[in-house]
Amino acid sequence: MHNKTLSELSTALQNKEFSSEELTRYFLGRIKQHDQSLNSFITVTEDLALAQAQAADQQIAAGESGALTGIPMAQKDIFCTNGVKTSCGSKMLDNFIAPYDATVVKKTNSAGMVMLGKTNLDEFAMGSTNETSFYGAVKNPWDLNRVPGGSSGGSAAAVAARLTPVATGTDTGGSIRQPASLCGITGIKPTYGTVSRFGMIAFASSLDQGGPMTRTAEDAGIMLNVMAGFDEKDSTSYEKENEDYTRSLNDSLDGLKIGLPKEYFSSDLNPDIASVIDAAVKEYEKLGATIKEISLPNTGLSIPAYYVIAPAECSSNLSRMDGVRFGYRCEDPKNLDDLYSRSRGEAFGEEVKRRIMIGAYALSAGYYDAYYLKAQQIRRLISEDFKTAFSDVDVIMGPTSPSTAFKLGELSDDNDPTSMYLEDIYTTSVNLAGLPGMSIPAGQVNGMPVGLQLIGNYFQEAKLLNIAHQFQQATDWHQQTPAGFKEEH
Amino acid sequence: MEWETVLGLEIHAQLATNSKIFSGASTAYGAEPNTQACEVDLGLPGVLPVLNKEVVRMAVKFGLAIDAQIDEFSVFARKNYFYPDLPKGYQISQFEKPIIGLGFTDIEVEEGKPIRVGITRAHLEEDAGKSLHEDYQGMTGIDLNRAGTPLLEIVSEPDMRSPQEAVAYMKKIHSIVRYIGICDGNMAEGSFRCDANVSIRPKGQEELGTRTELKNINSFKNVEKAINYEVERQIDVLESGGTITQETRLYDADKDETRSMRSKEEANDYRYFPDPDLLPVQISQKLLDEVRQTLPELPDARKQRFIEALALSAYDAGLLTADRELADYFETCMKAAENDTKITANWVNGELSAALNKENKSIAESPLSAKQLGQLVLRIKDNTISGKIAKQVFAALWAGEGDSADSIIEAKGLKQMSDSGELEALVDEVINANPGQVEQYRAGKTKVMGFFVGQIMKNTGGKANPGQINQILKTKLDA
Known part of the structure; x- marks a missing residue:
């Protein structure tokens, strides 16, 4: 059950292979079984989830269901949920229960999704290891002695360990992409303004953007269809027609122009990671893409x-x-x-x-x-760099993170926050420019996942998902499950 | 030494919108505490501000009324400081790019000597809530109903040189915001309040003295009193060899004194920066044109028209046009009086204003409609009644004793006697009854004329037409 994609789950629910309640109980069971070691959830909303599942089952029975009706998911505990604690990983909000839903929550609810609970995160999303959470560090399912990345580490670990089919994340400087990379899952940070920030507790308002964390690019597209859209409650939300982010998944990549910024492949890059990225790029060449070295001088x-x-x-x-x-x-x-x-x-x-x-x-x-x-001013220069690059190429690729997941305490104990800050070297510029960025599993180093980052031009999410999907059709890195989480239940 | 006072005002005008500047909550005054504050006003986590477009139109309207520079883009900024009645820990205001740039208005303290006061800028911001220090022994209550109420802060240049000029300027801005309908001007409810920047310098000196800022003055009277007190205080300090500290001072109206709130050193560093939750406000030419269409005739233009087209004195015109409702009342009244301007102006500025003042009523609360007063004026004009009788009719109308001047005149039989035969008989009667006075008159003591008129008025209860009486008397006595 836990390896099914969203569309497979939807089909199974429609065909009555199992009910939403059964599916929900299954994932709640996995959370009970595994989350003591992972600590990926701050709150598990069992009663609410079962109530939502039962309502979904009625909808399915009445033939009124949509593509996501009855499918379980988890919300990063930064999205306000009416009546359910929203802690943002902080002691400050340990007693905070919002009297409103974030727009993202409203949207997943109205799509009929079932919320299993709220996932752990670095306190107020500030961190790249998930160790700053008041509720304790999240463990990486691939190695429980290692961090899952941050700040959406709880969502990444939960999806990687198959405790939930999908989860939401937020990304201010890499908080979706870096944990996705370190946990071997797929995550997309859309163009700034695509997903409403209403009810998403603000870290840095001009950089924050919500997005899905999933196992496949297809799932990410389906989730983005629900999460994205203009919201009059968010003045920075972009007013445009809703689009189908899955529309281009199967387009050919023949003639795709990939830019590799030389600044992302400097001698500082771990050679093992570099070879994973090289191999991924070669895979794209096989799919018909051409490669061009570019420069983002202000990286x-x-x-x-x-x-x-x-x-x-x-x-x-x-x-x-x-x-x-x-x-x-x-x-x-x-x-x-x-x-x-x-x-x-x-x-x-x-x-x-x-x-x-x-x-x-x-x-x-x-x-x-x-x-x-x-x-x-630097922010404008960085945007200009990308603008110049995109006049030449369709997508920019490189590593998501300079390393695989590090050991718990490795970066946080030496009292040198700047070494943690440097983890964000490849991701922050995307937020500064407001561009869409994605991380997909591209290989492993010493049994730990390595993510490939795809950076697109403004509002090119469908294109990015197409590029990611084609890679996932040709490789199986995204289907790897960490040992200890493979068994049913 | 002779000192010169230099004054600048920062006026806060609450914009008369139905909902708040960044949320849909109501702005109505006087509701139960915290019943008009939604999650945005309460500053709960995750909520976001959405600009009420009406406040932009209102600010633009003000900008056009003071001939101000209005740039295409203005920016909201966060002013960061902690206070319990400031829910977000910052106030959304404008800093570097205010919606309204440099403009001006003219004031007059001495007739015929207008003074131009520059208006540096006007910017939009949200009001804070209120801290309630009474009734909560040892604690403070917070009412956030006012939080998020839209304000236009209007900052003048230091162009005023006396408290009288400051009051005239404040009255002028009050008049403008009410004319253009963007603020109800209610000072008791705090809809219109000001801070005054006060400094003094030796007369003839170019350089400005150190200023103090007087906070939260909420009446015209108090502006004058607060400034007077502060100027005297500053002179005392300087003349006894001291120096003025740049500081914020609070005016205490009960004690009629100002006292220090915080010095420059203690002042907050507000850490202003552009609010990333709000896009820059764009003001298109189309919006400017649309708003310009809605601008009414402004006080200065109306005063000029009253002087030129209605032949009123500058004094009368000034009084009548200071308040838009009063000016509207006057014009309606004047039309009902078949375009009489002078008697109408006298009655509106005289009897009516006095009666309103006495009962502390605004023009909108006048028991006499403009039309009723106009009809009364008309009866004075066409000699149906004398001015003296008109006062009786006015009082009766004020007291609600009748619907119109005519019905009261009729019911009380106050119509002026203008029938010459009747009046001649009355004159004869008085002449015959007072031969002594007739003799005096004929001996050259023409002042006794007044005695005869008085007698006739007394006999007729004031109804005799005084002009006619005079004429008939003169003819008969001179014969």
Whole structure:
């Protein structure tokens, strides 16, 4: 049951091979069995899931079902869910129950999907290892001593371990693509403005974008059909006609022009990863693509620019967590300042505090021009780099992450956050430019998955999914299941 | 030493929209605490602001009314600071690119000496909630009904030199925002309030002195009082050898004093940056043209028209046009009085204004409609009644004793006696009864004329037409 794709599950449900309730109980059972070791869920919503499954079964019986009716899924615990705790991985929101659904949640609900629960993440999505979560680190299903990546590490681990067919993620600097890469699954971060940010707790508003985390590109397209669309509640959502993201899956790649940025293949790149990427590119040549070396000269500036802009926005976005109206409040505050400083001091973790401090500094009077404004200028240069590149090629490819999953504590214990920040070297520039980016499983190094990153031009999600799907038709990396999670139940 | 006062005002005008600037919640005043705050106003996690388009039109309308520079793009920025009644920990405002750029308006303190006041900018922002310090022993209550109410902050240049000029400017802006219908101007409810920047310098000195900012002044009277107090305070400090600290001061109307709230050093670093949740606001030529179409005749233009076309004095025209409703009332009244301007102006600025003031009523609350007053004026004009009798009719109309001047005149028999035969008889009667006075008159003491008129008025209850009486008396006595 757990290896079926969305369309296979849908067919099976329509054909009454099993009911949505049976399917839901099956995945709830897998979560019970495996998640103590993985810690990929913060909240499992068993009762709600069963109620949704029963409603879906009635819809199916009445012949009123859609493509996703009755199919289980998991929401990253950054999407607000009416009546269900939305913690964002933080002690600050451990008691927060939103009185509204995020637009993404509204959409998966109205598609008839069944929410199994809310997945773990780095606190407020700030991290690349999932170790900053108040609820503890998530383990990588391929090696329980290793991290799943972050911040959507819970969603990535849950999908990789087949605890849910699909999950949602969010990506501010690589938070969908990097964990997808490290866990051997498929993830797409759409063009900024494609998926509504309403009800998605903001980390860095100008960079945040939700997207699906799935096993196959086809599933990603089906999920994106549900998640995407203009939302009047999000002023940065892009007003355009809805499209079918699966429409081009089977197009031929003959004549596809692939750009390989030389900056992504410098001597710093781990040679084992480089050879996986080379092999994947060769596979594309077999499929009829031509390869061209390109340059994205400002790639090296993306990390410093990102680590000014994202903290600056987060320092402001997280100000509402003040202990006044919701969330954590310290015991017996002596006065207003004490209420603020102790509530925030006690409830935010180290990484969140670090970024708030960096961001507040970058925005402060006298430093704004040197940091924030300069970073915005770099952002424009990075966008220009991509614009130039896309005048020549259809898609840009490279590694998603400079390494495979590292050991728990490897990057977080040495008190050197910058080494963790460098994990985002290939992903942040895509967010800075607002482009769509994808990671698909492309091979393994020492038994750990390696992701291939595909970067497309604005609103070229259908094209990216086509390119990913054709690769998945020719290879089986996306079908590899981590040992220990292969058995039914 | 002779000191010169330099003043600039920051006026906050609450825009008269039905819903808030970034949410659909109602802006109505006076509801139970926290009943008009939705998840966006409460600043809950994950929610996003969506701009109310009406506020853009309103701001543009103001910009056009002050001949301001209006750029194609303006940007919302976050002003970051922590306060319990500021739910998000930042206020969405505008910083580097306000919606309205440099404009101006003219004020007049001395008749015929207009002063031009520059308006640096006007920007859109959301209001905060209210902290309630009473009734919660040792704690503070927060009411977020006001949070997210749209404000237009109108910032003047330091172009005013006296508290009187500051008041005139504030009244002028008040008049404009009410004329164009973007703010109800209700100062008691805080819909229109101001901060004043005050500094002094030795007369003749170019360089500006250190300024203090007086916060939250909510009446015309208090602007004058607060500035007067602050100017005196600054003079005292400087003349006793001290220096002025740049700081924010609060005006306490009860004690009539200003006191320090925070110094420049303690001031927040607001860490302004463009709000990534909102796109830049684009103002198209089409929108400008559309809004221009909706602009009414503005106070200055109306005053000029009243002076030129209606031959009113600058003083009368100024009084009548300061308030759009009053000016509308006047024009309706005038039409009912068959286009009489002078008697109408006298009655609107005189009897009516006095009666309204006495009962603390606005023109909209006047018991007399413009048409009713116009009909009364018409009866003065066509000599049906005298001015003196008209006051009685006015009082009766005010008290609701009748529907129209005519019905009251009729019911009370107040119609002026203009029949010359009848009046001649009355004159004869008085002349015959007072031979002594007749003799005085004929001996050259023409002042006794007043005595005869008074007698006749007394006998007729004021109804005799005084002009006619004078004429008949003169003819008979001179004969």
